[in-house]
Amino acid sequence: MDLRWPLLILLLLVLLPVGYALLVRFMPDPEVPDGLPIGHASRLRALPRFQELARQQLLLTQVQLVSVVLVLIGSVWLAARPMHTEVVDKPAKPGDVVLCVDLTPAARAGTVPALAEVRDLLPVLRKEKLRIGMQGFQATTAELLALTDDFDRADAVIAETRSALADPTTSGTRGAATGDGLVTCARTFDAPKAQRGRAVVLIGTGSSTGSVIDLAEAAGIARDRGVTVYAVPAGADRAGVADLKAAAELTGGELVGGPDPIDTVWSREAIRLDPPPTPLRRDGPFVPTVIVLLGLGGLLLAGLRGLFR
Incomplete structure (x- = not known):
């Protein structure tokens, strides 16, 4: 304690004796009451009853x-x-992670290595109480992988998507409806947010060309649904990076860059799902x-x- x-x-321990000393110093001496002398006082004090009363008074x-x-x-x-x-050590919470992937040609230079990194991370995710899903978007959004804990199927779908994006003959639209894509990804979670963690890994340019819902509004919808967004820039210009960062931070997430962004995202999400014990003062x-x-x-x-x- x-x-x-x-x-x-310490202050009170100093003030109390000082106050007592001042009280004794300035308190007037009590007057000695006048009275008649008592004869044979020593005999009275020797009486058992007097001694008993004296002991009681002392006690x-x-x-x-x-x-x-x-x-x-x-x-x-x-x-x-x-x-x-x-x-306080809170129990670990199972989680759901949805990859929200920009499929436009402008983003492919970033999405292809990001998906390769996801595949490398799957053996680690297998050991967690986790489900993974994937949505792809260009002008419209398409479900590529429903939330599942079947990591063999997830690996196959991610590998197929990565191969398609790496193929230069694969066509695509010029503008990405990132806002609409994020809203769709945020609505794919089926379990209540109180039971499972919800995270979206948004990989793309941050462009909302042709999007019905802009990225900021989409981030607000994700936040209201208890979804944390981690944004990974892929082919994004300065404005796109700023929009991605603002959207992620609005949900309690962050913009993640660097050489291994997916590993960084998972390290952040793992701590969020299973926070370390925290001391709480009461x-x-x-x-x-x-x-x-x-x-x-x-x-x-x-x-x-x-x-x-």
Whole structure:
């Protein structure tokens, strides 16, 4: 257990004796009451009843002193805000990942190596509680692979798509409807977002030529459906990169570049699905509260005992 404001204890420990010393220094001396001398006082003190009452009075004084000390210790402890650290380890969540691939000729120089990297990563993904799917888009969107945990079939479809894109004779449109493609990809998830993670890997130029829904609006729809978007630029110009980055960040994702973007995406998503244990600080007032209550109980007991003695 630690304290949020540990210096407060030191400050109070210094102020309390200083305040007591000032109180003793400036408090006037109590007047000695006038009275008649008592004869044979030593004999009275020797009486068993007197000694019993004296022991009771000493005990009550000791209880009161200990109770005051307990109340002071507990109050200072509470004022310093006792805390304890609790480690929260959330269980890993299964996930769904949809590849959202721009199939236009302008993006193929980036999509072909990205799909090759996905194939290399499939042996790792097989070991996870994961399903994978793929949507392709140009002017329109087409489902290439429905969400599945059959990684042999996923490997075959991704290999076939990569070969088709690598073939220079494969035709394609000049403009990509990226916004429409992202909306379609975001709507392919079947399980509720509370049960499985949802991630879209958007690979493309970021162009929304001919798209009914622009990329920013599509990202808003994805966010509302609990989908995290990772954007991988493929043949994108400066404006396309900016649009992809803004769309990804709107959903809580990010723009991923570099030599191995798919590996980077998976490392981010793996942490999101299975976050490391995190320490969480909580208030821990139980012990000092018990000390204060014990002190108050002792003062109450001593007061009642003195009242009805």
